[in-house]
Amino acid sequence: MxxxxxxxxxxxxxxxxxxxxxxxxxxxxxxxxxxxxxxxxxxxxxxxxxxxxxxxxxxxxxxxxxxxxxxxxxxxxxxxxxHGGQGGAEAVTCPRCAVTTPLMTDDWDLIDAAWAPFGAAMTTWRETGEAEVACPACARAVPLPEWRWADDxxxxxxxxxxxxxxxxxxxxxxxxxxxxxxxxxxxxxxxxx
Ligand SMILES: [Zn+2]
Structure with missing residues (x-):
């Protein structure tokens, strides 16, 4: 176990x-x-x-x-x-427009293009405590901590x-x-x- x-x-x-x-x-x-x-x-x-x-x-x-x-x-x-340890986040939802962006394929492969801005923002947030990601749907810049992640x-x-x-x-x-x-x-x- x-x-x-x-x-x-x-x-x-x-x-x-x-x-x-x-x-x-x-x-x-x-x-x-x-x-x-x-x-x-x-x-x-x-x-x-x-x-x-x-x-x-x-x-x-x-x-x-x-x-x-x-x-x-x-x-x-x-x-x-x-973070949730093994695996990764399936999707992320914009708190402004509520559009959900998939981050994984049905086969649980990371969708690199979708993930890249979030991965980069995480590095910045770790270093500085501040980072934003532009929403792919509504284009608004949303602070990283405000995004809603599948399964939290x-x-x-x-x-x-x-x-x-x-x-x-x-x-x-x-x-x-x-x-x-x-x-x-x-x-x-x-x-x-
Ligand atoms: Zn949005």
Missing amino acids: GDHFQTIVDLDAGADEAPGLADRVVAWLVAEGIVLAERTDCVLGQPLGHPPGPNWHRAVAEDDADREPWGGLAVEVGRTVF WFAFAHLGFEFWNWPEFTPEFLTRFSRALDGHRTTRVWGKL
């Missing part, structure tokens, strides 16, 4: 506020018993993460309450391209909570999570390694 993750990404946190928010949310998760305060070698991609706490099951559906997570929480602070494949943000090998979180837990983030908009990025 491979490793999988679900990352709760804060779409609104700025670079300056991300570290403080990260500390506050971890303190909340520890107080709830969802994760432990101590950090161990329990995550991928970072040396240390927070292992599940005694009440981890409160974050998941009752049906999943016997599926104990075999990984922990890695907190990502700083400008990050969050990508998110461009400064704060993410990456849970390794946990069952799916309930909508109630996600609502409480968002509240702990000052009501910021969140999205969930899923993936496998």
Whole structure:
């Protein structure tokens, strides 16, 4: 069985506020018993993460309450391209005109011409924190983080909570999570390694 993750990404946190928010949310998760305060070698991609706490099951559906997570929480602070791991985004939708541009063929081959401007914008965003892509349909320049990705494949943000090998979180837990983030908009990025 491979490793999988679900990352709760804060779409609104700025670079300056991300570290403080990260500390506050971890303190909340520890107080709830969802994760432990101590950090161990329990995550991928970072040396240390927070292992599940005694009440981890409160974050998941009752049906999943016997599926104990075999990984922990890695907190990502700083400008990050969050993505779904293996594979890629099937399509992307312009938030201005709502036209969807396919990025993959039916055989899951990347459509290079469609992908190129987005790939270039991602490089720029990683380096500078700002990038725009002109919509192929309406020609408006749209900031990279505002594009809507099929299956929420990508998110461009400064704060993410990456849970390794946990069952799916309930909508109630996600609502409480968002509240702990000052009501910021969140999205969930899923993936496998
Ligand atoms: Zn458009």
